[in-house]
Amino acid sequence: MTNEFTQPQKDEIAQSLKPFLAETFQLYVATLNVHWNVTGPLFQPVHALTEEQYLELAPAIDEIAERIRSLGHKAPATMQQYMDTGSVADGDENASAEAMVKALQAGHEQLANRIRPLIAQAADASDDVTAGLLTDRLTVHEKAQWMLGAMLG
Numbered sequence: 001m002t003n004e005f006t007q008p009q010k011d012e013i014a015q016s017l018k019p020f021l022a023e024t025f026q027l028y029v030a031t032l033n034v035h036w037n038v039t040g041p042l043f044q045p046v047h048a049l050t051e052e053q054y055l056e057l058a059p060a061i062d063e064i065a066e067r068i069r070s071l072g073h074k075a076p077a078t079m080q081q082y083m084d085t086g087s088v089a090d091g092d093e094n095a096s097a098e099a100m101v102k103a104l105q106a107g108h109e110q111l112a113n114r115i116r117p118l119i120a121q122a123a124d125a126s127d128d129v130t131a132g133l134l135t136d137r138l139t140v141h142e143k144a145q146w147m148l149g150a151m152l153g
């Protein structure tokens with residue numbers, strides 16, 4: 001049947017979503033690092049913006065993990081797996097506010113760059129659900145890059 005979403009297609013997409021889940025989790029932790037440890041004149045706006053961002057990222061992590069489950073795979077949920085498969089850098093709690101903002105911006109850019117080819121992969125399999133989820137995530141990461149960049153003038 002031509003409209004079937006086959007298990008091999010699901011496997012391919014699930015495998016691609018696993019490092020994306022890892023990196024979204026890593027960016028969540030890096031965002032908390034900035035929220036908690038930022039100092040200096042930018043404290044208030046950075047503290048507030050990163051709160052909005054980590055509150056947005058938390059349910060997104062759950063949504064990505066549950067999509068992996070819907071595709072028939074176990075969702076990676078150990079720090080070890082996240083470190084092994086993700087490459088978003090840890091935050092530096094002693095960095096300047098400007099460096100912290102730039103590092104977060106780079107993390108959002110890294111996520112956006114990971115997502116773009118995954119949307120095409122999902123579309124090729126007519127997996128509109130994953131493509132939609134990924135498009136929503138791309139929107140968030142592109143917007144975050146703008147907002148963090150605007151903070152630096």
Ligand SMILES: [Fe+2]
Pocket residue numbers: 035051
């Ligand atoms: Fe807080």
